[in-house]
Amino acid sequence: MRSSLMPFGPPVSRDRVITSFPKWYMPDACLQLKEHFHGQVSAACQHRNMGTIGLKLSKVVVVGDLYVGKTSLIHRFCKNVFDRDYKATIGVDFEIERFEIAGIPYSLQIWDTAGQEKFKCIASAYYRGAQVIITAFDLTDVQTLEHTRQWLADALRENEPGSCFVFLVGTKKDLLSGTACEQAEAEAVRLANEMQAEYWSVSAKTGENVKAFFSRVAALAFEQSVLQDLERRSSARRQVGDGDLIRVEGSPPETQESKRPSALGCC
Numbered sequence: 001m002r003s004s005l006m007p008f009g010p011p012v013s014r015d016r017v018i019t020s021f022p023k024w025y026m027p028d029a030c031l032q033l034k035e036h037f038h039g040q041v042s043a044a045c046q047h048r049n050m051g052t053i054g055l056k057l058s059k060v061v062v063v064g065d066l067y068v069g070k071t072s073l074i075h076r077f078c079k080n081v082f083d084r085d086y087k088a089t090i091g092v093d094f095e096i097e098r099f100e101i102a103g104i105p106y107s108l109q110i111w112d113t114a115g116q117e118k119f120k121c122i123a124s125a126y127y128r129g130a131q132v133i134i135t136a137f138d139l140t141d142v143q144t145l146e147h148t149r150q151w152l153a154d155a156l157r158e159n160e161p162g163s164c165f166v167f168l169v170g171t172k173k174d175l176l177s178g179t180a181c182e183q184a185e186a187e188a189v190r191l192a193n194e195m196q197a198e199y200w201s202v203s204a205k206t207g208e209n210v211k212a213f214f215s216r217v218a219a220l221a222f223e224q225s226v227l228q229d230l231e232r233r234s235s236a237r238r239q240v241g242d243g244d245l246i247r248v249e250g251s252p253p254e255t256q257e258s259k260r261p262s263a264l265g266c267c
C-alpha cells in the first residue's frame with residue numbers, strides 16, 4: 001500500500017502507515033487502554049479537517065544511563081540496523097521519522113544524546129518542548145532502572161506539567177528469558193506506575209517490539225496533537241463568535257449594553 005498524500009511529500013514506507021490504534025505492551029502499565037482513536041480525531045482525519053496538521057511533528061527525547069542501549073534502539077527503529085560498535089556522532093542529535101496516521105502525515109523528531117549522559121549534564125535545550133519522554137534502562141542492570149527516576153525528573157523540569165507522555169523502556173530483552181525477565185518486568189511495571197509511564201520491553205538486537213513501541217508513541221502523540229489543535233481552533237471560533245463584545249453599527253446600544261454592561265461601559 002502506498003500513501004495517497006503526495007502533495008505533502010513522498011509516500012512513507014508501508015510499516016510507517018498506522019490505520020488502527022496500536023496496542024499497549026502491558027495493560028497494567030499503559031497510558032491508555034482504549035483500542036480506537038478518539039472519535040473526534042477519527043472524524044477530523046476523515047474529513048481532513050486538520051488545519052495545519054500536514055506539518056505536525058512531535059519531539060521525542062530518549063534519556064537513561066550511558067550504555068543502556070538508547071542509540072541502538074533509535075538506530076534499530078530508524079535504520080533497521082544493530083551495530084555493536086556504533087558510536088554516536090558528536091553534534092548529530094536527532095532523527096526524523098515520518099508516519100502516516102489515520103491518513104494524515106505525521107513525524108517524530110527523535111533526539112539522541114551525543115554521549116553527554118556520561119557526565120549527567122544534558123543541556124536543558126535537549127529536553128525543552130518534548131511531547132514524549134522515553135526513559136530507558138537495561139533489563140539486566142537494576143541500577144539503571146533506579147536511575148530512571150532522576151532522568152525523568154530532569155526532563156520534566158524543562159517542560160510544562162502534564163504536557164508529556166512518559167514511557168519506561170527496558171532494553172536488551174534478548175539477554176533475559178523466563179523468570180529473570182518476568183522479575184525484571186515486574187519491578188519495572190511498579191516503577192512505571194509510580195512515574196505514570198507506559199512500560200515496554202524491547203530488544204534492539206533482535207528488533208523485538210521496537211516497531212510496535214514507536215508506533216504506539218507516534219499514535220499517542222499524534223492523537224494528543226490533533227485534540228489540542230481541535231481545541232485551539234474551537235476556542236478561537238468561540239472568541240470570534242462572542243459577538244456580544246462587538247457593537248454592530250446602527251444597532252440600538254441599549255440592547256448591547258443590557259447584555260454586557262462592563263464591556264461597553266467606557267469611551
Ligand SMILES: Nc1nc2c(ncn2[C@@H]2O[C@H](COP(=O)(O)OP(=O)(O)O)[C@@H](O)[C@H]2O)c(=O)[nH]1
Pocket residue numbers: 064065066067068069070071072073083084085086171172173174175202203204205206
Ligand atoms: N544484547 C543486546 N545488546 C544491546 C542491545 N542494545 C544495545 N546493546 C549493546 O549495548 C551497548 C550500548 O549500546 P548503546 O546503544 O551505545 O547505548 P547508549 O549509551 O545508551 O546509547 C552496545 O555494546 C550495544 O551493542 C540489545 O537490544 N541487546
Ligand SMILES: [Mg+2]
Pocket residue numbers: 070071072088112113115
Ligand atoms: Mg548513545
